[in-house]
Amino acid sequence: MNPLLKRILGSGVLVAAVIGSTACAAGDDETRSTVDVGGAKVPPRIKIASGSVGGAYFPMGNAIAQVISSKLPGVLATGEASGGSAQNIRMLDGNQIDFALSNASITFPAIRGVSDGFEKPYPVRAVITLHSSVNLFLALKNSGIRTIADLRGKRVSVGPAGGGWDAYTKPILQAHGLSFSDFKPVYEGQSSAVDMLTDGNVDAIFVGGSIPHATVMSATAAHEINFVEFDEATLDRISVDYPTIRKFLIPANTYKGQDKALWGVDSGAAQLITRADADPDFIYLITKTIYENREMIVKMTPAGKEITPERAGMDIGIPYHEGSLRYFKEIDIWHPKTAAP
Numbered sequence: 001m002n003p004l005l006k007r008i009l010g011s012g013v014l015v016a017a018v019i020g021s022t023a024c025a026a027g028d029d030e031t032r033s034t035v036d037v038g039g040a041k042v043p044p045r046i047k048i049a050s051g052s053v054g055g056a057y058f059p060m061g062n063a064i065a066q067v068i069s070s071k072l073p074g075v076l077a078t079g080e081a082s083g084g085s086a087q088n089i090r091m092l093d094g095n096q097i098d099f100a101l102s103n104a105s106i107t108f109p110a111i112r113g114v115s116d117g118f119e120k121p122y123p124v125r126a127v128i129t130l131h132s133s134v135n136l137f138l139a140l141k142n143s144g145i146r147t148i149a150d151l152r153g154k155r156v157s158v159g160p161a162g163g164g165w166d167a168y169t170k171p172i173l174q175a176h177g178l179s180f181s182d183f184k185p186v187y188e189g190q191s192s193a194v195d196m197l198t199d200g201n202v203d204a205i206f207v208g209g210s211i212p213h214a215t216v217m218s219a220t221a222a223h224e225i226n227f228v229e230f231d232e233a234t235l236d237r238i239s240v241d242y243p244t245i246r247k248f249l250i251p252a253n254t255y256k257g258q259d260k261a262l263w264g265v266d267s268g269a270a271q272l273i274t275r276a277d278a279d280p281d282f283i284y285l286i287t288k289t290i291y292e293n294r295e296m297i298v299k300m301t302p303a304g305k306e307i308t309p310e311r312a313g314m315d316i317g318i319p320y321h322e323g324s325l326r327y328f329k330e331i332d333i334w335h336p337k338t339a340a341p
Contacts, residue, residue, distance in 0.1 A: 035074040040281040046077040048272075049088040049100040052160050053081055054191025054218070056209025056303055057101040057270060060130060063300035064099075064272065067293045068286065083189075084163025086110070089122050092275050099286070103133050105244040105268030106164040107318050117164055123276040125321035128287055129269050129314045131306035134248045135172075135208035136264040138216065140197065141224035145204050148176040148228060154183050154203035157196060161187035168245055168267040169206060175238045176231060190215040198223055208267055210303030212254055220256040227255075229262045244268040244316055269316055270303075276321070283323025291327070309333045 034041035046068060050061025062079035069077045080097070082088055088100030089110045102110075102124075113121035137156075139145035145154065158180075159165030166180075173179060186193075186202050193205040194215055207215045219225055235247035248266040252259060272290070274283060290297070291312055297304030313320065313328035315336045320328070328334035 037072050037075065037285060040285045041279060042072060042075055042282055042285065043098065044075055046075060046099065047097040048077060048079050049082040049091055049097045050079050051082060051084045051088075051101060051163070052189030052191065054189060054194065054215050055084075055207075056131065056133070056213060056301075057084070059214070059301040060210075060270065060297070060303055061101055063297045063304060064290055066300065067296050068289060070296075071289050071293060072285070083160045084165065086117055086164025086167075087162045089118075089124055089164075089273070092124055092273065093122050095275075098278075099127065099272055099274050101130070101270055102273045103164070103168070103268040104129075104271055104316050104318050105168040105242065107271065107273060108244055108268075109167055110164075111318070117166065124273045125276045125278075125324075126318045127272040127274050127283060127321055127324050128290055128307070129271050129311050129316070131210040131270050131303040131311075132248065132266045133208050133268055133270050134211050134213070134250065134264045135168075135206060135267045136216075136230070136250070136262075137204050137206050137228035138197065138219055139204040139226045139228060141226055143203055143226065145228060146226055148173070148178060148230065150228070151178060151204055152182045155186055155201070156183045157186045157188045157193040157202045157205040159187065159206060159208075160189045165206070165208075168242070168265075171238060171242055172230070172235075172245065172265055172267070175234050191218075194219045204228065210270075210301075210306065211248075211250060212302065216255050220258075225255075225257055227258055227262050230265055232263050235263065235265055238265075269311070269314065271318060273318075274321060278321060278323070280321070280323035280326065283321045284327050285323075287321075287324040287327045291331075 035044050048061045048065050051057030065077040065079040085102040085106040091097045110118045110122045190207050196202045197205050238245050246266045248264045250262050250264045252261045294307040313334045
């Protein structure tokens with residue numbers, strides 16, 4: 001028996017799909033490793049890398065995986081936790097995954113190879129634009145940290161190691177007169193960063209994702225929190241050089257203890273990305289499946305509400321895959337150089 005088939009039969013997963021595909025000619029690797037879905041050749045197993053547990057990417061990645069699995073017969077998609085955008089881009093390049101979530105502010109330098117974190121241009125493309133990634137600093141109420149300047153000399157969690165958050169954290173802090181050398185940076189995933197904050201192991205944490213953010217809600221549920229607000233005029237200046245970084249007004253009472261609106265920073269829209277050389281018919285099908293079933297995603301994560309006609313094909317400087325563009329043009333939601341809402 002084919003060793004691959006034996007392993008899959010033992011796990012009880014996708015038996016019918018594999019039996020159908022292995023019945024093809026022994027030398028036809030492409031046919032043997034795909035199933036036909038509406039004329040498109042689709043891998044029977046699809047891996048989607050998201051982000052750290054506790055962040056907004058993790059539930060979004062799992063929601064997309066569930067939609068794909070439920071709507072494409074013979075296909076099983078899985079969402080997988082990861083270190084975040086930069087790691088995801090490298091895993092795509094290494095053919096370890098099929099899709100990933102990535103922040104546009106990190107994808108932007110990656111595809112150009114112009115950041116010290118990316119030693120070469122990475123051939124990835126956007127599939128669909130998802131939700132905003134709104135960042136802010138949190139500190140405990142009794143910490144005395146109320147402004148960005150107050151972070152000086154403190155222990156600050158600045159995101160997961162290898163996630164690529166430095167691509168936007170550093171320019172945001174620099175514009176506010178601070179650098180990483182002015183405090184002790186600690187690299188942690190968002191869920192563990194909250195634990196470190198409440199345990200006193202760090203003085204402040206930098207969190208980001210959709211609004212409302214599960215990590216922030218977790219932090220405010222049992223502790224009094226200071227929301228460290230950014231300066232509006234400073235955020236406007238950043239946007240001139242970093243168009244994917246924009247100010248974002250978080251409405252009052254979004255979180256417990258937040259009795260007034262405050263300025264956060266949209267560090268770059270979250271996008272589903274893939275390899276540039278992925279089959280256009282496959283990417284067209286995935287884009288169509290996600291967009292037409294976005295209400296299913298909303299039921300699994302509130303961030304799904306931002307997958308709208310205005311945002312799904314939003315042009316923010318990251319080139320889309322030709323399969324996605326074909327679908328966006330077909331339903332007339334592709335408008336080059338659209339302003340970010």
